[in-house]
Amino acid sequence: MNDTPVQVSRRIEFFWRHRRLVLAIVMVGAVLSALSATNIKTHVILSDLFPQDHPYLALHKRFSQVFGGGGTSLVIALRARQGDIFNLPMLGKIRDLTREIELWDEIYRVQTVSIASNATKVVKTKARGEIAFEALMFPDIPENEAEIQLLRKNIFSNPAYDGTLVSRDGSAALVLTEMRETVSYERIFHKLQDVVRRYSDENTSVHIVGFPMLMGWIYSHKPQLYQVFAISVLLMAALLYLSFRNLVGMVVPAAMSAICTAFGLGFIAWTGINFSPLQFVLAFLVVSRMLSNAVQITHRYIEEYRASSSKETAAKRTMQAMSIPNAAAVATDVAGFLVLGIADIRLMKQVAILMSFWMLTILIEGTVVPLLCSLLSLKTRQPSGGQRRDRSTWLVRLSRFSMTVGRYPITIVALAIAAYGFWQVSKLKVGDPTPGSPILWERHPYNQDQVFFNQNFRASSETFSLYFDGAPESVYDPAVLMTFELFSQHMAQSLPDIYMSSSSLANLMKMLNCTFHEGDPVWYEVPRDREKLTGMMALLRSSAGMAGLQRYVDPEQSRAQITLFFADHTSDNLKRIRDAAYAFFQNHPLKTETGEFRLAGGRIGMEIALNEEMKKTHLLLDSLVLAAIFCMCALSFRSLVAGAMLSLPLVLSNLIAFGYMAYAGIGLTTATLPCSAVGVGVGVDFAIYLYSRAREEYPNTRDYTETILKAVRTAGLGIFLTALTLILPILSWYPLSALKFQAQMGLLLAILLFSNMVMAFTIHPLLLSWIRPRFLRSQEASRISVAETLAREN
Structure with a gap:
């Protein structure tokens, strides 16, 4: 980004002179990477989905060796x-x-x-x-x-x-x-x-x-997932044909996307990092981003070729013109993925590593796309002025309207959308906002089975465990059993709408006590007399045997658990369960003479830990995404003002995204948060292309309004086509996908990208005309084209 014009021109000249060697190296690397992609592991690993450093997960590791994991x-x-x-x-x-x-x-x-x-x-x-x-x-x-x-x-x-x-x-x-965790x-x-x-x-x-059944259903939908992706690819191909109507416009973006995809998949295989099916949606977003970037570069090559009728000139000018916007766009996309690594969740760290490198491969497009374009024939017929205006006039009119009579209405609309977004964001849930699995549609057999269990049973897969950890044989201390029983009663009274039942040694003691009183159900309770309870415990140990007790105590009788069953693990109910559990120990001791009680295990304990980590992380993550975009844009354009102008409108698109999530009942999870965060970073690319073209055009016009309109007239159509190739294929997921998660993420990403595209033709022209930033004209005095530099050297 800081190279001098001479350095840039020499590099471009080198690539052109050795274009066949460059393309050969790229193709060989892509083929080798594609061959290694067969070694990719695509499993769902439970431990990758949760913050392993959280106290609840440390507890889970210790007690799962005795009582099972609870999460499976x-x-x-x-x-x-x-x-x-x-x-x-x-x-x-x-x-x-x-x-x-x-x-x-x-x-x-x-x-x-x-x-x-x-x-x-x-x-x-x-x-x-x-x-x-x-x-x-x-x-x-x-x-x-x-x-x-x-x-x-x-x-x-x-x-x-x-x-x-x-x-x-x-x-x-x-x-x-x-099930075992492995x-x-x-x-x-x-x-x-x-x-x-x-x-x-x-x-x-x-x-x-x-x-395990939920993950199995997700695996079973992989073929359908691939079908949806295939339909999306066909839509992209159709859009390329309708947009360009020539071989270059169809073949080059598709070939470039395939090359970058091969490098990305090869890297995943080389690292040996597991590529979870939950990451497939993000992977397709990256592939779509590769295609859209290639579309933008190809569009510029065609423009330059029709202006010069020379493949060499067109390729060199395209490499020069697209170097900064290409690098800036890639930098913002990579930064968006990298910051995901701050989350203390292995899956998020894996996403940060794999997707950042995959997105980094787009850098080669700035050089390889023009070289690939030069290999194919292209008609030099220049569209007539009327034809050109027909395709971009409406974009120019929209931008002109935004800078003139529409500036106040657009500002008011933007503020209104921001206010509505803030209101909706206040309703956004961390975790799953609805019962069942939000990954699947409500009509899916899995969610229907979940409804069946909740209607007919007082047991479920949603378990919450309280553990006791003490000295050998300490689990038979009557204080342990009484605490388990009182804890269960407290949770049942505090959460009558979601509490289902509990299972512990106390159940056997209550059965025994009831039998001592001739089966009278009134006596189905843990004896409150300590001496009587001690005697019954001795009888239980001698007659039940370890086979009947090992669900509740370990062989050394130093650890015990009570498992509570709840109806669901929605975000609101997880908070209620956690608060009720801690409220109990405000009035009861956590420690006994021989050990102490520990919270919290089971599936619900793991989900509480995850939600706490997500709540702590998501605001920081979103802020860092915006900060990273600001820094990358400021460095690319060598202007803090440019960084601010490009990143601040993203706050509006963020509000739109989170507002939609709250409205649609989509919670912040390890699957949805990366999509919403990265989608913002991808959306800023449209504005980067516009700003770069405006800076390029300013020396020719020396007028801000004319510069902006000319940038829209030239780069605007490419931006629109780029957005179209991203939005429509992703939008097709909603009616086609059997996975609710994929469908909702498709709609979310489409909304994000559409809002950023609209802002590229409304908010950004308005900002440029209002602020009239110096970075647009800062290049004028020092601007030396590649052709001028080469002529001077010769």
């Missing part, structure tokens, strides 16, 4: 289409499914539970007053109607199972399990789909929710 819970329901589950065929299916899942390598067996598992106990009285814990329905199912009715009684008389393992109306039963979601999805096929029939339906 899976809930499977077998539902009788007619009647209930209390018949031999349905009970046999529940037993068979439980046995099958317990044998999977991908699960934590101790966390697998159903009415057919050995860990599901019932308290029974025997001869001579003996009390024992026995399996509810293990190893075999009932053999006759009397045993079936006894099973029904044991389930519905026990609050720990009624509505939790069996639905309230008895029509469905659950199998709950926990599981392949694609492989486990095929297993689960096989379960659905084998266990579904005219009498039975299967419903599955949980993070």
